Amino acid sequence: MGQRRLPDRVALGTMHGKETVIAPPLSGLGIAVVRADLDTDRFGTFAGDVPRAGDMRAAARAKALAAASLTGLGVGLASEGAYGPHPTTPFLPFGRELLLWHDTQSGHEIIETLTDSQPNFEHETVQDPAAADGFLRRIGFPGTAVIVQSAAGAAPIAKGVTGRDALDGAIRAAQQASGTALLQTDMRAHLNPRRMAMIGDLALRLAKRLATPCPACNAPGFGHLRSLPGLPCGDCGTETGLIAADLQGCTLCGHETRIPSKGSADPAHCPRCNP
Ligand SMILES: [Zn+2]
Ligand SMILES: [Zn+2]
Known part of the structure; x- marks a missing residue:
């Protein structure tokens, strides 16, 4: 009994370039990744201007289903990340990443997850543009982009900032609004190379798992549950x-x-x- 066939093409819901790291491992299994031009921001944003509906798994599933439906393909793929304080050492940052494969015909869902205890996830409050230098060095600006807000929870003044002039202008605009500027690493994958690398790791794990058939039913994707x-x-x-x-x-x-x-x-x- 050969392994149950994997699809030739799967849909990936992303507008943040994740196909660059997800497609190569899957192509090794003969699976082409088709990018679905999905407005993934409507499923929630890191900047918090659009709240995420449900948990990471539900959010990834919604994107995977939308990608499958948009492309007419049977399998949708989506990744989701969550960043915040470390669960046991709250002053350190911590990240969780999830990659979800959803077969719309069978409902078969394969999920890979990983945690990152050294994510490029930082924020800092500054009073003027010159005070941002240390923060920018730490996060690897402009390779990693910045979000500028006037205060936590406020709508971003600028997102995805990779130019120093634009950054300084946004800091001054925040200052005028509230007296200070809150700077944050942009966590969107194409603007945060560390996060993109984590998603690449997840894609490698998913490919390895898809190549592992279930010993009972021969379906692809046998592996770690918990x-x-x-x-x-x-x-x-x-x-x-x-x-x-x-x-x-x-x-x-x-x-x-x-x-x-x-x-x-x-x-x-x-x-x-x-x-
Ligand atoms: Zn004992
Ligand atoms: Zn099985």
């Missing part, structure tokens, strides 16, 4: 929060395999030995 905690303590055997197994599965037929972690947990992580 990590299961509960690795037993090496001293007393109590379940700890460490990963006990990798749950791999097929999202078409539901077949799942547990790959147990090796060894046992250091008692330092044990709620009984080290409460």
Whole structure:
């Protein structure tokens, strides 16, 4: 039994050039990525002027479905990112990225995710253009673009700024409006090379996963679903929060395999030995 056929063409909903990193890994599987000229901003923006509807998965699914419908292709593809404070170290930035494959005929959905603990996601408040120099150096301006607001939550005065004159003008306009300018890294993929590289990593993972057939039904895309905690303590055997197994599965037929972690947990992580 050969692997169930992958489509020749899939639709990618993007207006931020993501095809440049998503298409190459998929072309290795004989899949051409067709860019759907979708106004993805209507599904939510990083600048916050359009709120995102639902969670990352729902937002990516909406874009993938719109891309499939726009192109008439059976499979839609979309990526979604979310950036904010680190979950355990709130003064550090943290990013999550998701790439979703949705087969509109079968409903089969394959999702790859990754986290970035060193994203190019920063903001700074400045009083005048000259004060922006340090921030601009840190973020790699103009390779990474800037968003200028008069205050957090205000409509951006300028987005995607990659020219110093335009930036200085926007800073002065913000100053006139509120007395200060809030600068942020633009997180749109074509304006943030770090983020684009993360999406490229996700595309590589997706390609590898698509090349892995389900051992039960032969559908493409068998792979990691989630990590299961509960690795037993090496001293007393109590379940700890460490990963006990990798749950791999097929999202078409539901077949799942547990790959147990090796060894046992250091008692330092044990709620009984080290409460
Ligand atoms: Zn299966
Ligand atoms: Zn223990």
